[in-house]
Amino acid sequence: MMQLYKMAWRNLGRNRRRSFLSALALGMGLALLLLMAAVVAGEMRDAMESSIRLQSGHLQVRAKSYDEGKTSLAWEDLIENPAAVAAQIATLPAVRVATPRLFANGIVAAGDESVGVRIIGIDPPSEANAPFREGLVNGEFLSADDRGGILMGQTLANKLSLKAGDTINLLVNTSNGDVDEQPFVIRGIYSTHTPGYDQSTVLMPLAKAQAITQAENHASTVFVLLRDREQTDAIVAALQTSSYQINTWVQMNELLVETEQLSNAYMWLLYLIVLAITATVIVNALIMAVFERTREIGILLAMGMRGSRIMAMFFAESSLLAVGGIAMGLVLGGLLVTYATKYGFYIGSYGMTGILIGERIYAYLTLSDTITLTITALVITLVAALYPAMLAARMEPVEALHGGKGA
């Protein structure tokens, strides 16, 4: 075996530039795929984290009849006395925070412009509102007893040319099906760095939201964050006896989960295409080597080397090229991913309905993706060597000794 690799190594050294470029092709292909895998994984991870942080939480406890799609404000669809329900849920050790929230649809009117928004009534002191509190870019945060203030997303504020202290009119659906309109002062402007969220969400204190929507002492949901999302199933089991519907982050982010599965499938297709293209470079190099070394193959056959060993020799060369290419790919890919993990790529407000994509995508390379891509690159390179190796192994000694030109 050592002899085989020694010969393979020296054979590759005969045409160093060709060998280097072949390995580099594989390396660049692998580096590119590592970067793409990391970007997609990072995008999906960030989207999921944003959704959990801003939208779904790890769990939401709602009334049995609540339909998220309708944003119902009818009392029978809401949780009564939500603060008490939240306090009870918060006693579970795995729960980090549980806070009531009320959702309503409305329209912000400022000057001649009006924009449809989602209004969320929040309990201002709750730790669950940290993304908004920490994301304040202008003005101040809400207080629980504020009856005339709102927080507005930066994207929306920019769109309407508004700043903290400005007054807007808010039209809100109420629980009895009417529409109420009131002026509100923008207390602060927040940025979650998720343009899709920031352009359509207005926050106000829960008490005020309950008052304007006439929901009284009701809330749409109890928003729950856990200490560890792996404990979701355990908490669901613990809450199962209650008379509410329990929605997990997986259920509430079904679209994102499905999108991730779909993108993973496409990524696999892309992996195979890119690696197949790079493998053709290696096939080409090995086929050239077979033709250049036809007479030597004849000599080895004359000495009694079996075809299988000739094949093994070319597989050894291919595997060395693969190892070299993979090493280059891991270094190059590692550098690219490190950059993209640290600085990310700015994509602005690009996004998909129902999925919160940040304005900047940060790469996130998983060990699993690295191992999978490395093994796939190795296997594809070895499979690619099959044809040239068989070409060499099937040579007739007499023809090979004459340089393949026939006896």
Added chain:
Amino acid sequence: MQVTKTEGVTRIYRVGQVETQALRGVSLSIESGEFTALVGPSGSGKTTLLQLIGCLDQPTSGRVFITGKDVSKLNRNQRADMRRGTIGFIFQFFALIPTLTAYENVEMPLILIGEKAAERRARVTQLLKSVGLTDRAQHRPDQLSGGEQQRVAVARALATNPALILADEPTANLDTPNGQQVMETMTRLNQETGVTFVFATHDPRVIKYARRIITLRDGRIVENADAEKANPGV
């Protein structure tokens, strides 16, 4: 002991619709320890006969025996197994592996038969000494002269102590002094080790080393005699 024997061997090459009969019923027998030349003009069938005796090719009809075993119908792998360890080759072109040193070239057949490292080392050292190339052991073929390369090829052919060494025009690409040196090396090793040499040539300076001369013409043996009878006065 009979090292090789052919019985009515023919070999027809077909290229498209054209058939070329390279051998037309060749029967011969070569005994252990012989130093035999196959002579004849170009196209007489010398190389084809060597290839058949060397299990590099298969006859169209007839039978070829190596150390008593019929090798005419063996498959690729069986022929490879027969060549390995039983037959050594010396080719007209200096058929060394260019990426290996002289030492490693001689070692290669021993690796193929699975010889242990220590035994390989002793055998290669002894063989390089016997062809006078001890000090060139670590040189690659492109660092050796044509004569030195061919002597490495002789050492390699002898490496596994084969029953038979086949040489196809072994001096054709060498100048006279180097050709002479290679032939003297082969003669000496034949006498010292008793290994059988069969070589194809049409060079009278090489033929004179043979103890038996088999003359081929148009794919047939036209003369098969001891050197003195076949070529008196050479």
